[in-house]
Amino acid sequence: MISSRRKFIKRGLLSVASIPLVELSLSEAKASSLPMLDPNIINAKALAYTNDYKTVESKPEYKPGSTCLNCSYFNKETGACPIFAGFGVAAEGWCRAWRPVS
Secondary structure: OHHHHHHHHHHHHHHHHHHHHHHHHHHHHHHHHOOEOOOOOHHHHHOOOEOOHHHOOOOOOOOOOOOHHHEOOOEOOOOEOHHHOOOEOOOOOEOOOOOEOO
16 A cells, blocks of 8 residues: 555656646747748738848837847747737847837
C-alpha cells in the first residue's frame, strides 16, 4: 500500500511539473498558426505597416526605436496585433498605430 501511494504522489508531481511545458508548446502552436500580415492589405496600407522598420526610418511619423516588439498592442507570445486581427506581425515591423509599452 505504501508503494502505491508513493507511485501516486510521484506521478502527480510529475504531471504538475509538466504543465508549463504543455503551455509553452501551445503558445508556440498559436503563434505559428497565424498567417503573417501582408503589407499590401488595405488596412495595413492605411497604417503604413511594414515588416521592417528600417524602411520607414526616414518618415516624419516614425519615432526612433519604435517597432512592433516594443509596441503596447503587440502580443509577444503569439506575434499577434489586435489592430490587424487574425494576422501575425513581424517583431521588427512598424505601423502608424505604434504606442510605447507603458
